[in-house]
Amino acid sequence: MSWTSFYLIVAGLLAFTMLLVCWPWLRRRNSMVQDSLTNVQIVKQRLEELEREASEGVISEHDRRQASDELKLALVDETSLQKEGSRTGVLPLSVGAIAALLVGIIVYFNVNQLDKVARVQHAIDALPRLSEQLAAGKSEQFNTEDVRDLALAIRQRLRGSPEDARGWMFLGRLWMSLGQDVQAIEAIERALAIDPQSTATRISYAQALMVTGEAAKFQRAQEVLQGLLSENPENDNLALMMAVVSAQLGDADTTRQYYEQIKNKLPENNDMLTQLAGRLAELENQIQDVPQGSELDTTATPGFTIEVSIAEELKSKLPEQGFLIVFAQDANSDNRMPAAVVKMPLQNFPVKVTLTTDNAMLPSYSLAQLEQARLVARISTDADVAPSPGDLEGELNAKVVAGQTSSHTIIISKERK
Structure with a gap:
């Protein structure tokens, strides 16, 4: 919905509300005008009758004038009362309408989500620019605000296309880059539910699980990587990920297996390789140092x-x-x-x-x-x-x-x- 449509709808609702408030007063005013016209016609008719009665000698001229004056005074008094009532009704109606309008405006500005709507619109407007930067390989120029805008825009697109597996995967990657691990895993799991065989999505899922620091999620990441490596045993990136997650889990045998696969394919001064070598040595020392049988000191x-x-x-x-x-x-x-x-x-x-x-x-x-x-x-x-x-x-x-x-x-x- 565009802002123009939004404002037109709001204006229409306000006009409808004002009509509902004013309608009873307008009907009453029309009724009063009709009553006043009817009374004038009755007085005119009576004056004509008095003229005829005086000319026929039924009443004296003095009685005719007196009756005529009384009718005119009664009409003036009734008209004055109607005008007074009309003026009296306008004031509370006006005050009530203004008060209702003010209350509505105050409540609206306190509970509206215009700032969030504007944020969503800004994100959608920024999507073409951000997409061009991604396509040009300039993602390193993104700041946190750009990543948030991109994630928000993708979420809006997914509302209209909830079965877009790639959209859910990209959303998960963006959440992961923002450190929102729970949201990242949920988004990638949605992608896997739609397309469980996607290699890119499964790799993203393993990466998201690995950054959580939880043993249960490390074990799940290891299972995902085992499935991927059974399909692509020579993939060194997958082997490196498997070595890292196995080292975190304390699985010395699996760590050693995949460390041997990638150790000659990375520079000797590579930080990841150094950390893996240190962790592997630590795990092997722990295995050698574990006391056996009665040597175990539980105290x-x-x-x-x-x-x-x-x-x-x-x-x-x-x-x-x-x-x-x-x-x-x-x-x-x-x-x-x-x-x-x-x-x-x-x-x-x-x-x-x-x-x-x-x-x-x-x-x-x-x-x-x-x-x-x-x-x-x-x-x-x-x-x-x-x-x-x-x-x-x-x-x-x-x-x-x-x-x-x-x-x-x-x-x-x-x-x-």
């Missing part, structure tokens, strides 16, 4: 007791419904997989939470494998460990001591942008 379990509180200035930003997520990551590496995590519905602060090896997401990766832990307390509207804009967060680093549960306090004092 050497490390852990943390964490008291979580929130800064005063952030209390007003607490969601009505949300989750408190407390987790530990390796502070000495870039591995973002949580070694332990606890999730709970929001409750009154301060809250005490205990993290131990029992809270590990994977049996092969827990607090026992860490020397230094990054402890994070996050408040989110969903239970996803992956951060989202608007999440409230606090963190600290702590040493992991075997066989000890140390106590710490985390104050949630910042909001993620």
Whole structure:
């Protein structure tokens, strides 16, 4: 709908409303005018009768004049009363109409979505320009606002074409670039439901799952990549992704298999290759260091007791419904997989939470494998460990001591942008 059509509809509705308000008054006014004309005709007829009666000698001239004057005075009084009533009715009607109009305008400007409508229109207008930049390979020139506009425009297009699998896939990629992992996964899953065999969509799905930092989604990404590699075993990009996700899951055998496939095809100083080599060595050392049978010391379990509180200035930003997520990551590496995590519905602060090896997401990766832990307390509207804009967060680093549960306090004092 164009703005011109919108304004025409609004003007028509206002005119219709004013007509409904004024219609009873207009009908009453017409009735009063009709009554006044009828009364004048009656008075004229009576005056003519008085003239005839006086000429026939039925009444005297004095009586005729007196009766005539009385009729004229009565007509004047009645006309004055009608005009007074008309003036009296106009004032409250006018005040009521103006008040209703003002209330309507105030309510409209308080509850309308014109700013959002304008934003959608701006996004749609920007779509041709952004599409040309994408086609020309100039996506690196996009800023966050451009990406948001593109995502919004695609969403509008998908309302009219909900079965467009490519549209859903592109929307998922855009959400992923904005750090909106949950929305990205949902959009790509919509694309897969429409076209489950699309290789590009399956790759995008694996990428979206990998950035969440959740073990369950890592495992799902590994399953998707296994299917893709069974169809394209020589695809080095897929092999690299499989090596990365397997390393995050602590799957040493699979990591080694795909690391061997890609290690000679990347530069020696490649950061990803270096991180994979370090993670693979770490996993192999863990396998060698695991005690066997009676050598296993169950008393050497490390852990943390964490008291979580929130800064005063952030209390007003607490969601009505949300989750408190407390987790530990390796502070000495870039591995973002949580070694332990606890999730709970929001409750009154301060809250005490205990993290131990029992809270590990994977049996092969827990607090026992860490020397230094990054402890994070996050408040989110969903239970996803992956951060989202608007999440409230606090963190600290702590040493992991075997066989000890140390106590710490985390104050949630910042909001993620």
